[in-house]
Amino acid sequence: MVSLPDINRKTIEKLILGVLLGTFLLIFWTLTPRFSAYLSGGEDLLIHFYDIGQGDAALIEKGSVQILIDGGPNDRILTYLGRDLLPWDREIELLVLTHPQADHMAGLIPVIERYKVGKILYYPSVYDTVGYKNFQEAVQKEGAEVLWGQAGGVIRVGEISLQVLWPPANFHSDNVNNEGIVILLYYQDFETLFLGDAEKGVQSRLHISVDTELIKVGHHGSSNGSYEPLLREISPDLAVVSVGAKNSYGHPHQQTIDLFAKIGIPLLRTDRNGTVTVQSDGRSFWYDTER
Amino acid sequence: MDLSFLDSLREAIAETVRAGLPEPQASLLLGTILGIKSGFPPDFYESLRITGTLHVVVVSGFNITVIINTLAQALVFIPSRLRFFITLAFLTAFVLLVGANAPVVRAAIMGSIALLGTIFGRQNDALRAFLIAAIGMLIFQPSWAAELSFQLSFLATLGLILVFPRLDQLLPGKGLLLRETFLTTISAQILVWPLLAYHFGTVSVLSPVVNVLVLWTIPIITYIGLVTATIGLLVSNIVVLLMIPARVFLDYFIWIVERFSALKVGYFAVSQFSWVALILYFVVLGGGLWFLYQISTEKQLKS
Numbered sequence: 001m002v003s004l005p006d007i008n009r010k011t012i013e014k015l016i017l018g019v020l021l022g023t024f025l026l027i028f029w030t031l032t033p034r035f036s037a038y039l040s041g042g043e044d045l046l047i048h049f050y051d052i053g054q055g056d057a058a059l060i061e062k063g064s065v066q067i068l069i070d071g072g073p074n075d076r077i078l079t080y081l082g083r084d085l086l087p088w089d090r091e092i093e094l095l096v097l098t099h100p101q102a103d104h105m106a107g108l109i110p111v112i113e114r115y116k117v118g119k120i121l122y123y124p125s126v127y128d129t130v131g132y133k134n135f136q137e138a139v140q141k142e143g144a145e146v147l148w149g150q151a152g153g154v155i156r157v158g159e160i161s162l163q164v165l166w167p168p169a170n171f172h173s174d175n176v177n178n179e180g181i182v183i184l185l186y187y188q189d190f191e192t193l194f195l196g197d198a199e200k201g202v203q204s205r206l207h208i209s210v211d212t213e214l215i216k217v218g219h220h221g222s223s224n225g226s227y228e229p230l231l232r233e234i235s236p237d238l239a240v241v242s243v244g245a246k247n248s249y250g251h252p253h254q255q256t257i258d259l260f261a262k263i264g265i266p267l268l269r270t271d272r273n274g275t276v277t278v279q280s281d282g283r284s285f286w287y288d289t290e291r
Numbered sequence: 292m293d294l295s296f297l298d299s300l301r302e303a304i305a306e307t308v309r310a311g312l313p314e315p316q317a318s319l320l321l322g323t324i325l326g327i328k329s330g331f332p333p334d335f336y337e338s339l340r341i342t343g344t345l346h347v348v349v350v351s352g353f354n355i356t357v358i359i360n361t362l363a364q365a366l367v368f369i370p371s372r373l374r375f376f377i378t379l380a381f382l383t384a385f386v387l388l389v390g391a392n393a394p395v396v397r398a399a400i401m402g403s404i405a406l407l408g409t410i411f412g413r414q415n416d417a418l419r420a421f422l423i424a425a426i427g428m429l430i431f432q433p434s435w436a437a438e439l440s441f442q443l444s445f446l447a448t449l450g451l452i453l454v455f456p457r458l459d460q461l462l463p464g465k466g467l468l469l470r471e472t473f474l475t476t477i478s479a480q481i482l483v484w485p486l487l488a489y490h491f492g493t494v495s496v497l498s499p500v501v502n503v504l505v506l507w508t509i510p511i512i513t514y515i516g517l518v519t520a521t522i523g524l525l526v527s528n529i530v531v532l533l534m535i536p537a538r539v540f541l542d543y544f545i546w547i548v549e550r551f552s553a554l555k556v557g558y559f560a561v562s563q564f565s566w567v568a569l570i571l572y573f574v575v576l577g578g579g580l581w582f583l584y585q586i587s588t589e590k591q592l593k594s
Contacts, residue, residue, distance in 0.1 A: 018511060021507075021511075022536070022539065022540075025539045025540060025542075025543050026539060028543065029539055029542060029543075075314065075330070075332060076332065076334075078313055078314035078332070079313065079314045079315060079332055079334075079335075081313055082312075082313020082314055082315075082316060083313075085313070087531075087535055087538055088531055088532060088535065090310070090311070090531045113309075114309050114310055114313075114317075
């Protein structure tokens with residue numbers, strides 16, 4: 001039989017080795033981009049348009065404050081949140097569901113289940129799917145404060161303001177895309193327009209008086225997802241289409257690509273560029289793509 | 292006996308881990324400690340497959356071995372007979388919790404026999420323990436013989452028992468860091484790769500390298516993971532902080548696996564081959580091992 005001191009010596013040796021390896025890994029950990037961003041202050045606004053396949057998911061970050069607009073069609077959002085949030089940050093301050101279609105909503109359900117969510121913004125569309133029911137159940141179970149999206153409302157989260165531009169109170173459309181929440185984000189002098197899946201008809205009724213730097217193109221770049229007069233009115237410097245590679249809808253439509261080329265707005269696509277990250281100090285902005 | 296409470300316990304642990312860790316960290320930890328395979332991010336699953344590290348979550352009795360060793364060492368102050376039964380009780384509970392699949396049962400039986408040997412001072416004949424476990428399992432559940440997970444776990448263990456000591460003798464550098472992990476991986480791989488190639492049509496040359504780099508974290512992850520998940524069940528509001536130590540190792544594991552799978556080299560498709568070739572390989576390998584065994588015993592006799 002093995003004698004007692006022998007086991008203790010081995011255990012202690014293992015313990016020391018473990019602590020050493022742990023320290024080594026901790027150093028390695030602090031070298032990851034997420035950490036270095038945190039250590040260097042993390043003072044800028046970040047907007048990630050995630051490559052989650054055919055759907056929409058965008059995370060807005062400022063310091064430890066996060067806003068998630070839509071969650072994409074699957075669980076992939078969990079991996080992205082794991083990569084971009086600090087290990088001890090398990091709170092999403094505001095979660096937005098633009099409209100209850102699966103390609104925007106499915107990923108939000110596990111996010112609500114696994115993360116602490118402060119507020120949830122959505123529009124009470126009538127939409128009879130199991131997914132939507134699951135979403136509403138998850139919201140109820142989470143006990144987060146629910147905000148109904150309604151044109152004119154302004155939500156402040158940290159230094160970020162979100163102005164809801166659409167839909168008007170008690171609005172109803174047979175096309176749930178057009179009941180979708182449209183948001184204009186303000187961060188000092190930097191503005192971003194999130195169109196969700198809103199189509200031309202809705203976009204023609206939006207009036208935006210401020211110069212907008214960035215736009216999340218409507219309805220994955222479909223043929224009726226971009227309204228030329230609105231684009232000319234707000235004259236964005238950059239546009240992002242959230243779209244899956246080889247999707248069955250043929251998004252983004254050639255008309256849309258041509259329209260942005262004609263006006264001269266650079267167009268990034270999550271299917272080709274991968275995840276697009278836009279960074280702003282409140283005055284200017286720059287971006288980075290995965291591919 | 293009503294065992295449904297084990298299902299709810301497993302579910303509660305899964306929920307705790309998922310509340311404290313993002314993906315794929317949560318899935319990796321749950322796969323490692325409890326063999327839970329649902330909810331695995333498909334991309335990461337593919338990365339594990341490419342790098343030959345899928346066995347950590349799919350065919351693993353490793354967690355069982357970790358539990359046996361930990362308990363046996365932690366309980367040294369208890370009289371040996373009692374210690375054996377306490378460990379056995381914990382082990383049985385854990386096997387039921389994880390779900391009694393082939394690799395887990397094999398590891399549990401072999402571990403118990405080995406434990407019996409060390410505690411009661413008898414010689415620990417690994418091969419004998421292994422054969423008892425295998426034969427016992429097949430009498431109890433003959434259909435396991437046809438299961439890939441049983442075959443893989445059977446071959447991998449046989450590799451550890453038969454090939455490892457030979458490699459350990461032949462190769463220099465005893466006591467070097469990670470040498471043992473490397474030899475362990477190679478020993479298992481020598482027996483396992485033809486079967487994997489036969490079933491999946493792929494061979495991973497990177498597998499030994501990646502396994503050496505990550506396998507040492509698995510006992511640590513299993514141990515920290517089990518302890519912190521259990522504490523997390525009781526005090527759920529600090530689960531995020533509790534998970535940070537495990538996360539450090541999980542992040543490292545994932546980083547290595549993703550880097551190597553992104554290389555897209557060292558991963559070969561092999562054309563279909565007959566099961567006769569498979570048998571032939573094992574016959575030749577067996578002969579070679581027997582030859583090496585003869586040489587080493589002759590050397591021992593001379594010296």
